[in-house]
Amino acid sequence: VKGSGCSGTSFFLGFDKQNENDQVYEVDNLRILIEKKHFLYLAGMKLDFIDNNNQRGFSFVNKN
Numbered sequence: 001v002k003g004s005g006c007s008g009t010s011f012f013l014g015f016d017k018q019n020e021n022d023q024v025y026e027v028d029n030l031r032i033l034i035e036k037k038h039f040l041y042l043a044g045m046k047l048d049f050i051d052n053n054n055q056r057g058f059s060f061v062n063k064n
Contacts, residue, residue, distance in 0.1 A: 001038040009041060011060045 002010045018024065022033040034042060046061040 001035075001041045011042075011045075013058060 002012065016033060018031075018033055021035050021037070023036050023039060025032040025034070044062065046063075048059045048061060050057060050059050
């Protein structure tokens, strides 16, 4: 989660090592690390993968 000024908040995926400020989740044997301070921004969010003629990649959908 990164602030992006006037355009709001941006969300990023990446690979990282666990540190003491991470909350750890496991889904289908996949470990997911989320910084505890960012959880509020991610609660209720849906992560989807789009693959069509116009775009391909992950999409963050937050109905809140």
